[in-house]
Amino acid sequence: MRNLxxxxxxxxxxxxxxxxxxxxxAQDGGTVVIEGLVWFDRNADGKRDAGExxxxxxxAIRVSDAATRQDIGxxxxxxxxxxxxxxxxxxxxxxxxxxxxFRPTTKAPPQPVxxxxxxxxxxxxxxxPVLCRVEGGAxxxxxxxxxxxxxxxPLDVDRSAEPAVGGDSSxxxxxxxxYTITAGALFGHGLALVxxxxxxxxxxxxxxxxxEVDHTLVGPRVELAYGAAxxxxxxxxxxxxxxxxxAVGDEFEAVVSVTNGGTAPERAVFALGEPSDRQxxxxxxxxxxxxxxxxxxxxxxxxxxxxxxxxxxxxxxxxFSAVDVVGAHVxxxxxxxxxxxxxxxxxxxxxxxxxxxxxxPTATPTATTAPSTTGSATxxxxxxxxxxxxxxxxxxxxxALGGLLLGGGALALVAARRRRRx
Numbered sequence: 001m002r003n004l005x006x007x008x009x010x011x012x013x014x015x016x017x018x019x020x021x022x023x024x025x026a027q028d029g030g031t032v033v034i035e036g037l038v039w040f041d042r043n044a045d046g047k048r049d050a051g052e053x054x055x056x057x058x059x060a061i062r063v064s065d066a067a068t069r070q071d072i073g074x075x076x077x078x079x080x081x082x083x084x085x086x087x088x089x090x091x092x093x094x095x096x097x098x099x100x101x102f103r104p105t106t107k108a109p110p111q112p113v114x115x116x117x118x119x120x121x122x123x124x125x126x127x128x129p130v131l132c133r134v135e136g137g138a139x140x141x142x143x144x145x146x147x148x149x150x151x152x153x154p155l156d157v158d159r160s161a162e163p164a165v166g167g168d169s170s171x172x173x174x175x176x177x178x179y180t181i182t183a184g185a186l187f188g189h190g191l192a193l194v195x196x197x198x199x200x201x202x203x204x205x206x207x208x209x210x211x212e213v214d215h216t217l218v219g220p221r222v223e224l225a226y227g228a229a230x231x232x233x234x235x236x237x238x239x240x241x242x243x244x245x246x247a248v249g250d251e252f253e254a255v256v257s258v259t260n261g262g263t264a265p266e267r268a269v270f271a272l273g274e275p276s277d278r279q280x281x282x283x284x285x286x287x288x289x290x291x292x293x294x295x296x297x298x299x300x301x302x303x304x305x306x307x308x309x310x311x312x313x314x315x316x317x318x319x320f321s322a323v324d325v326v327g328a329h330v331x332x333x334x335x336x337x338x339x340x341x342x343x344x345x346x347x348x349x350x351x352x353x354x355x356x357x358x359x360x361p362t363a364t365p366t367a368t369t370a371p372s373t374t375g376s377a378t379x380x381x382x383x384x385x386x387x388x389x390x391x392x393x394x395x396x397x398x399x400a401l402g403g404l405l406l407g408g409g410a411l412a413l414v415a416a417r418r419r420r421r422x
Contacts (some may be wrong), residue, residue, distance in 0.1 A: 018154030034061065034094065035084040038077050040173040048122070052290045053173065054081020055123060058155065059097045066091035066112035074284070088371050089115070090417030096121050101175030102153050103217055125173035128219035130161050130181075132168060135194055135227040139169075144192060147184025148202075153177035157309040163165075174408065176215045183207045183224050187332040192229035192264035201225055205265045205301045217294075230365030233259035233302075234340035237325050245348040246316050251283060254312045256325050260302040262333060268302060269328040271295030273310065275320040284313035293327040 038055040039048050047301060063072040069088065074097060075085040091112035096104055098121070105122035113119070132146030146169065151158045154177045161169035181203045181244035183193060193204035200223040202209045211220050214255040247251065258268045271294065289296040289310050302308055314323075327341040 005413060008293070014022045021266070030089045032060070032089045032114050033084060034084050034092075034113065034119060036118050036120040038081050038083065038098070038121045038123065038237075041124055041126075042172065043186065044105045044122075044124050046106050046122055054096070056081055060085045060375055061119065062095040062097045063087050064093045064095075066093050069093075069376065071158050088118075098123055098175070101177065101215075104248055116148055123173075123272070124217065124230055125175050125194065126217040126219035128171040128174060128213070128222060130166065130169045130171065130224065132224040133226070134191065135225055138298070143189055143394060145169075145184065146373070148222070148224060149184075150174070150179050151182070151285055152179040163260050174213050174217075176213050176217060179211050181211055181215065181222050183211045183276050186226055187229075187330065189351050190228055190333070191226040192266075192333065194225050194227040194264075196225075205303065221411070227264075229264035229333055230262050230336050231264070231266055232336045233266065233270075234259045234261055235270060235325050235327050235343045236339075237323065237343035238347055239323060239347070244288045245350070248316050248318065251313060252314045254314055254325075254345075256312070256324050257307055258298065258310065258327075259305050260265045260306040262336070263339075265271075265301035265303050266332045266352075267407075268308075269295060269297045269331050271326050271328075271389045272367070272371045273326050274322050275316075279318045279320040280314040280316055280352070283313055283315050284311075286310040291351055301332075316349060321349075336354045 031083050037048070038058065038060050040055065041048070041055050042052050043049065057080075058077050060075045060077045062074045063085060064070060064352065065072060065088070072092065073085070075083050077083045091114050093111050094109055094113050096108065098104075102123040102125050105124050106120060108256055109117075109119045128150070130146065130148055132141055132148075134140050134142055146161075148161050148169065149159065150161070150171045153175055155175055157174065159171075161171050181202060185207065186192070193202060193207060195204055197201070200221050202222065202224055209222060211222065213219050217407045236259075238255050238257075240255055243252070252274070256270065256272075258264055258270070260268070268294060285291060285296070286309075288299050288308060290299060296310065298310075323346050323396045324342065324344040327335070329335050329338055331343065360388050
């Protein structure tokens with residue numbers, strides 16, 4: 001029983017150590033508390049001023065035994081940027097684990113730390129300004145502002161920019177690392193990002209830009225340039241292989257061509273109206289679209305003037321009369337011309353008739369025109385390929401004449417025999 005009690009105590013001590021605290025019962029000398037605040041000291045004066053944010057739910061301090069150099073634990077801040085570390089009552093070394101990606105603005109405590117105490121840490125990160133304008137709008141900002149986010153870096157940052165003076169904004173307190181800037185779409189206002197003309201601008205196709213914050217913590221500038229935009233997606237359709245008629249079980253490809261006739265990169269949305277899933281199985285769909293309940297959307301935005309092809313492999317299950325594609329009237333931008341938003345290819349399945357109007361075939365005449373006596377052409381006549389048919393003479397009258405002669409001869413023979421008997 002005594003061995004079990006010792007094992008339980010050791011397990012509790014190990015669990016507490018993994019959590020970053022060591023209970024007094026597990027240490028001969030008891031425990032002490034080290035606590036404090038970690039905040040972003042934006043003016044680097046060593047004091048927390050109004051508007052300077054705490055490092056919420058982040059790394060606070062790393063503590064190790066000063067004698068053995070063994071790590072005791074890394075302790076984190078809460079939502080207010082405060083931390084509390086309960087550690088063995090022995091001389092310890094206290095480190096700022098953020099010094100590799102931030103610049104400390106407060107002095108480290110004298111080492112080693114004995115008896116616990118309060119240790120605050122001021123940090124300074126990079127400030128990345130974000131400039132936002134509507135071109136052609138006299139330098140005005142968009143009506144709903146410039147929504148923009150930053151993600152990535154060594155601490156998995158994911159947040160929006162903070163407002164700045166003059167309608168612009170900025171990302172503050174960024175640690176050194178690599179980030180993705182993502183601009184918000186303003187299609188509902190008839191605005192889209194314009195073609196980049198400088199290295200500071202966010203890409204007008206992906207609405208993103210990769211930035212690097214180095215250890216000098218000097219951040220680059222990010223520019224969002226929007227402009228008035230017009231949408232105009234047009235659609236064409238062809239079948240491969242093209243056939244006059246398909247049978248149940250046949251497979252073919254419906255190739256949808258989408259062309260962007262608008263003024264900004266845009267992601268097209270469209271649907272296959274016919275055939276339905278009951279009439280044709282969609283065996284394969286191109287990897288450049290995503291599917292949902294409303295149809296299909298291009299994975300990537302299409303540049304103005306560019307064309308993308310989407311391939312659908314269909315297997316015929318039941319008769320249908322056509323394959324058609326219908327584009328959305330509103331993609332990301334409202335479509336300016338709806339007359340080119342649909343395409344249709346009629347098809348025949350099995351013995352079914354096409355729904356398209358065609359000219360009725362002319363009935364074959366029953367009477368034939370007699371051949372000209374002056375021409376050398378002959379009229380082909382059904383027969384057994386003998387010489388009689390080759391001359392063009394009609395065989396039926398000759399057959400009838402032969403029959404009459406045979407019949408007459410037979411009657412004369414019968415009459416002669418009767419006279420002899422008489």
